[in-house]
Amino acid sequence: MTTPMRPAYSQESPFKIHGGCGLVGICDESGTRFSGSVAIEAMAVQHDRGNGLGGGFAGYGIYPEFPDHFAFHMMYHDLQAKEEAEKLFDEYFQVDLAEPMPTRPVKGITDAPLLWRYFLQPYPAKLELSELTPEDYVVHVVMLINSTIDGAFVASSGKNMGAFKGVGYPEQIGHYFLLEEYEGHTWVGHNRFPTNTPGWWGGAHPFTLLDWSIVHNGEISSYGINSRYLEQFGYKCTLGTDTEVAAYLFDLLLRRHKLPLALACKALASPLWEEIDRMGPEEAALMTSLRAVYGPALLNGPFAIVLGFNGGMVALNDRIKLRPLVAARKGSVLCVASEESAIRQIISAPDAVWAPKAGEPVIARIKGMDWPIHGDLHLAPSEISCAVTGVEASCEIVEVA
Amino acid sequence: MLTSFIQPEFKVEIDRDKCIKCGRCVQQCGWGVYSFAERPIPDDSKCRACHRCVTYCPAHCITIKRNELVFRDSENWSPALRKAVWRQSESGGVMLTSMGNDKPYQRIFDYLVLDACQVTNPSIDPLREPMELKTFIGRKPDSVEVESDGEGGYRLAPGAGMENNIELATPIMFGGMSYGSVSLNVHKSLAMAASRLGITMNTGEGGLHADLYPYTDNVIVQCASGRFGVDADYLNRGVAIEIKVGQGAKPGIGGHLPGEKINKEVSTTRMIPQGTDAISPAPHHDIYSIEDLRQLIYSLKEASGYKPVGVKIACVHNVAAIASGVVRAGADYVYLDGFKGGTGAAPQIIRDHVGIPIEIAIAVVDQRLRDEGIRNQASIIAAGSIRSSADMAKAIALGADAVAIGSAALIALGCHVCQSCHTGCCSWGITTQKPELTRRLDPEWGAERLTNLVHAWSHELQEILGALGVNAVESLRGSRERLRAIGLDASTCEILGVKPAGM
Incomplete structure (x- = not known):
């Protein structure tokens, strides 16, 4: 009897993943949680932006009963992979709950891997011995599982959040995972149109690391240098996808280099030199340094990206806007999507709808939540990109208590 | 007989x-x-x-x-x-010769091909969209530290941000060629062109003639083993200082400019008596180890108010470790000169048989600096037969920050690569000091030709970037994913970090 080949995390790495995609990001800045069915609806409208080879969601605030545990969503090809991974969990973490992911049969969803979730806390003594922050400790385990255990894949590893993804259209995947039963304050969704990837569940998006989740439409033409830059800082880009690179870059710039979010976005989608030349001397010096230092981090090529995290989300377009991204606001709800139709599907009569400018981030921030990012964010109205004039007032960021 | x-x-x-x-x-x-x-x-x-x-x-x-x-x-x-x-x-x-190695070694650049975008990501039209080539040469901090400016924005934290760097409008520099080996009119042509182009020319080891003082914002002054023309004023005149340790055409070999080329002007500029031979020792007599290099780097920085100090080395077997040491010694850039690089005079046996190709050197140095986490501490300049904008694009994709051209610049000025520079009889008035020959090269005409050449290569680089779907040269830099090899053996591919075509 021959055993079928066990998919390795690195399975996709020999390929550069090409493809288009659809995406959505919804955040209620008041912190009110709402059902994942809203995200499913927005993705269903964008059905044709994918080809059924990958769909997924990430929700934040979905595990209020375990707010301080690292929630690991795992995919296993077989029981052996599960045993190996669980052995590793036992070694590194106190496992407070381990259970199969709730799912329901959905037509069209086949060949699902074993799906489990774990709520984990690092052993304090072990954490102290490692001389790592809890976050770096978790990243270490994630990299360990993904690079050493064939057939095991960490779908998400953050606190009070989770990624739900697989091979299928996003609305199918959403129903498969019973997302309507989860409530979150921020949701991101993704529909994938890969053109040369083997259909496997780990390859679907969003891609996550710790609290960060990324959905991404585009192809990053600078992938080669971006991944080599990250390798210098210990990141292993084993998945070979643009999304993985984008997630690691955000992690590097925000968490490790402690750049404010607005500036991290400027590093990833930098202003043109001719724009910098028009700036005042202080700002020009900052931007020049940012470009010169983070040139290898510049995401070049067409992309629209949504970064979700506990506390909000950021949507960003490439520096010359080669992929679609539309934003809208109604009251405290900020929504971004590849197509305006997706927004109109879930928000009736939005206060404002606009096309964010190239390279200028759209930022949603949950009121009262700890901002996970260094520094405080005060965006002046002029910094909020509004192609439609007259809507600046409605785009104002909610004041944080 | x-x-x-x-x-x-x-x-x-x-x-x-x-x-x-x-x-x-x-x-x-x-x-x-x-x-x-x-x-x-x-x-x-x-x-x-x-x-x-x-x-x-x-x-x-x-x-x-x-x-x-x-x-x-x-x-x-x-x-x-x-x-x-x-x-x-x-x-x-000893048989003397000049220009670069002319033996039929494999030219690796000719076995590398570039990528382009189709469908899944769009190519960019450089005639319609911005296509940025601006390049900074020098040390960069590990990260950018900022502080709030109190008005909702940010500014650089005190002492943070980029240090003194050389700004290039396009990632091309003129390589070091000394006044003495080439004529003053060549130097003037290079300096005028560099000034117009927003790039740099390099004095080579022969000092800086007073006629070039108006162009010093675009001049890198070299400090070589003979120390010709070096004094405090000289070190402070350029935008950067380059310590020349070695030259691709003659690694491990010094220089010898015969006395008949040392006329009054050359003698003044080099600060040596007229008619004496100008001999550059093989090593710097104050650098017998890496820590000596560090002392010289910091002496030059101290003498010049902390201008960038680069180090030019010839590409030899152990170039990665050497370059790593050079960067750790404090160099702001490492200038790698491949074994096909030119010279005004070299023993033929050395020129043709010593050193390694620039392609290999860029790849291993870039990778080594990354492995050690110090790639941002210095820029890599690649030279040693950059013959076209394609070579330049491939060098940058392998990991170079910029390229330096010497032979190509002289060819633009009329050089026909007859490999006889060492005779001092150059009919084109380039590598000679005979007044009846040097007057053949009008600096204004020369500057225009050099400007044209660099513009042409820059436009071609922009076309390449556009086809690659990126609009800034930093997105090509070190992006070996955009290169493929055709007909290179597996170990060369591995060393270059480049996949064979089809993968």
Whole structure:
């Protein structure tokens, strides 16, 4: 009897993943949680932006009963992979709950891997011995599982959040995972149109690391240098996808280099030199340094990206806007999507709808939540990109208590 | 007895029907090929095939042909080797030559191809969209530290941000070529062009002539083992200082500018007596180890108010470890000179047999600096036969921050690569100090040709970037994913970090 080949995390790495995609990001800045069915609806409208080879969601605030545990969503090809991974969990973490992911049969969803979730806390003594922050400790385990255990894949590893993804259209995947039963304050969704990837569940998006989740439409033409830059800082880009690179870059710039979010976005989608030349001397010096230092981090090529995290989300377009991204606001709800139709599907009569400018981030921030990012964010109205004039007032960021 | 077995390499043929007997060939030839007795009479043995006479003959009646003397075939004893033995058994000396290695080693650039975008990601039209080539050469901090400016924005934290860097409008520099080995008019052409282009020229080791002072914002001053022309003013004049440790054409070898080239101007600029030989020792006599280099780097920084200090090394077997040491010693850039790099004079045996290709050197140095987490601490300049914008794009994709061109710049000025710079008789007025020859090169004309060349290459680089779907050169830099190899062996591919085509 021959055993079928066990998919390795690195399975996709020999390929550069090409493809288009659809995406959505919804955040209620008041912190009110709402059902994942809203995200499913927005993705269903964008059905044709994918080809059924990958769909997924990430929700934040979905595990209020375990707010301080690292929630690991795992995919296993077989029981052996599960045993190996669980052995590793036992070694590194106190496992407070381990259970199969709730799912329901959905037509069209086949060949699902074993799906489990774990709520984990690092052993304090072990954490102290490692001389790592809890976050770096978790990243270490994630990299360990993904690079050493064939057939095991960490779908998400953050606190009070989770990624739900697989091979299928996003609305199918959403129903498969019973997302309507989860409530979150921020949701991101993704529909994938890969053109040369083997259909496997780990390859679907969003891609996550710790609290960060990324959905991404585009192809990053600078992938080669971006991944080599990250390798210098210990990141292993084993998945070979643009999304993985984008997630690691955000992690590097925000968490490790402690750049404010607005500036991290400027590093990833930098202003043109001719724009910098028009700036005042202080700002020009900052931007020049940012470009010169983070040139290898510049995401070049067409992309629209949504970064979700506990506390909000950021949507960003490439520096010359080669992929679609539309934003809208109604009251405290900020929504971004590849197509305006997706927004109109879930928000009736939005206060404002606009096309964010190239390279200028759209930022949603949950009121009262700890901002996970260094520094405080005060965006002046002029910094909020509004192609439609007259809507600046409605785009104002909610004041944080 | 016969004085030589060596027959002329070329035959100079004059179409007597067309010749108008004007004598211009006699006047133009720097080698004294022609005598005139009612008509020009060539001496084939002196011809270097530099085409000066051909170019300036008003009747177009001169042809230079290879002297097709047939030798009995031997793959082992090529005619060139037989001639070398004859020549050395005549003279007992070291054979001198110039320009770069002309042996048929594999030119790796020619086995690398670039990527382009199709469908899944769009190519970008450089005629319609911005396509940025601006490049900073020098040390960059690990990260950018900022502080709030109190008005909702941010500014650089005190002491943070980029240090003193050299700003280049396009990732091309002119490589170091000394005044003495080339003429002052060449230096003027390079300096004027660099100034117009927003790039840099490099003095080489021969000092900086006063006529170049107006252009010093675009000049890198070199400090080599002979220390010619080096004083405090010199170090402070340029935008950066370069310590020349080695040269691709002659790794481990010093320099020798014969006394007959040291005229009054060269003597003043080099700060040595007129007519004396200018000898650059093989090593710097104050650098016998890496810590000595560190001391020199910081002495030069102290002397110049902390200008960027780069170090030029020849690409040799252990170049990655050497470059790593150079960066850790405090260099702001490492200038890698490949074994095909040019020279004004070098022993042929060294030029043709010592050193490694620039492609390999860029790849291993870039990777080593990344492995050690110090890639941001210094820029990599690649030189040693960058022959076209394609070579430049491939060098950048392998990991170079910028390229330096020397031979290409001289070819733009009229050099025909006759490999006779060391004779000091250059008919094109480039590598000579004879006033009747140097006056042939008008600096204004030269500057225009150099400006055209760099503009042309920059436009071509923009086309390449556009096809690659990126709009800034930093997105190509080190992006080996955009290169593929055709016909390179597996270990070379691995060293280069480049996949074979089809993968």
